[in-house]
Amino acid sequence: MLVLRPVEPTDLPQLQQLARDSLVGVTSLPDDSERLREKITRSCASFDTDAVTHGPENYFFVLEDLSTQRLVGCSEILATAGFNEPFYSLRNRHFTSASRELNIEHGVPALSLCHDLSGHTLLRGFHINANRVRTPFSELLSRARLLFIAAHAPRFAEAVITEIVGYSDEKGRSPFWDALGKHFFDLPYAEAERLCGLQSRTFLAELMPQYPIYVPMLPQAAQACIGRIHPDGQEAFDILEREGFETNSYIDLFDAGPTLYARTANIRSIAHSRTASVEQTPQVDARGRYLLSNDALHGFRAIVAELDYHPDQSLALTPAMCAALNVTDGGAVRLITL
Template sequence: MLVLRPVELTDLPQLQQLARDSLVGVTSLPDDTERLRMRILDSCASFDKDVAAHGPENYFFVLEDLQAQRLVGCSEILATAGFSEPFYSLRNRHFTSASRELNIEHGVPALSLCHDLNGHTLLRGFHIDAALVRTDFSQLLSRARLLFIAAHARRFADTVITEIVGFSTDEGQSPFWDAVGKHFFDLPYVEAERLCGLESRTFLAELMPQYPIYVPMLPQAAQACIGRIHPDGQEAFDILEREGFETNSYIDLFDGGPTLYARTSNILSIAQSQTGTVQTGSHVDARGSYLVSNDSLKDYRAIVAELDVQVGQPVQLSAPMCAALNVTEGSPIRLIAL
């Protein structure tokens, strides 16, 4: 059985292996022992804190194969993007110029450096083992974060964003970076993303052009990357799009990948998840597949389970399900159909 849970310091060696295998552009998962160790400790402290409103907390989850005792994925929630330092993006909007004498009005798309997205809750760090791509466990890894937000709403903003990794070649080249960022840094795309993961995006963003970049002046290959998703990032995009997330006018600073946005209260797994109580049993008459979580904080757990769910009735769980969720008879749970 696979279970999603908060990260622990003992996960560090396996987490670093996940970092090595992750897609270039997942900068919140650096392949660096000390950085990952600090990320884990920061997450543990966030789960331990008693907070009344969203702040700098970072909630880091891992997906564990209980039988193999192996980590097969990870994902994160940053409670407030831009809390400690500006969260930079590129805003893609039209600039309109007009001439009364010639009776001409013309709009030109332009990219402007900004930190408009400060204050939103940020989903990040999604990575899953290649063998589990496009399975129910990908949904568990992504959507169980949303069930966590539903259970602990005061810890998060009323809007949620996520950046989807933009296009790069198999050789690690990004046409967007080559046309924009590389002119201001003597660095290839992969190295820029690595530094962003090790340090922060702030020091790189501060060296980016402070004036609008007119899109028609970029090479065609770079223009084609604006809002384009890396093939390996498509599943992360699809899952959240089905949740009600939408693209907006913001793109990633380095690779031009799209940013998704949603009102927290409108997200499917938050708005439509049900709560119930556990009824233990040796046999479950399965009628459908569900994401199931407890409503705990630092002992949070979530699984995929085949269940028979009847509105207003206790939900029968088998002993292995109860053990994975760390619940007993009468415990509260939260669930949503897959």
């Protein structure tokens, strides 16, 4: 059985292996032991806080195979993007110019550096082992974060965003970065993303052009990258799109990948998840597959389970399910159909 839980200090060695295997562009999962140790420490402190509103907290989750005690994935929630430093994006909007004398009005798409998305809750750091891609456990790794938000709503903002990794080729080259960012930093795309993971994107963003960049002036290959998803990022996009997230006019600063946005209250796993009382039974007459979690904070747990759920009735769970969720007879769980 696989269970999603908060990260622990002892997870560091396995977490670093996940970082080595992660996609270029997932800057929140750096392959650096000290940086990862800091992230673990910060996450543990976040789960221990008595927060009554969304602040700087970062909630880091890992997906563990209980039979082998191996980590097979990880994901995060940053309660407030831009809380400690600006959260930079590129805003992609039309710039309109007009001439009354010639009776001409013309619109040109332009990219502008901004931090409009500061203040929203940010989903990030999604990574799962290749042999678990496009399985129910990818859904667990991504969507269980939403069940956690549903259980602890005051800790999060009224809107949630996520950046999907943009296109780069098999050699790690981004046509968008080569056409734009590389002119301001003598760095390849993969190295720029690595530095963001180790330090902060702020120092890079501050050196980016402060004036609008007219899209038609970029090479065609770079224009084609705007809003384009890296093939390995498609699953993360698809899962959240089914949750009600939509693309907007913002793209990633370095690779032009799309940003997804949703009002927190409208997200499917938040709006439609239900709670039920647990009834422990030796076996379950399974009728459907569900995501299932407890509503704990530091002791949060989530699994995928085959269940027979009826609203307004207790929910039958096996002893193994109860143990994985750390719940007992009569306890409460939260669930949503897979």
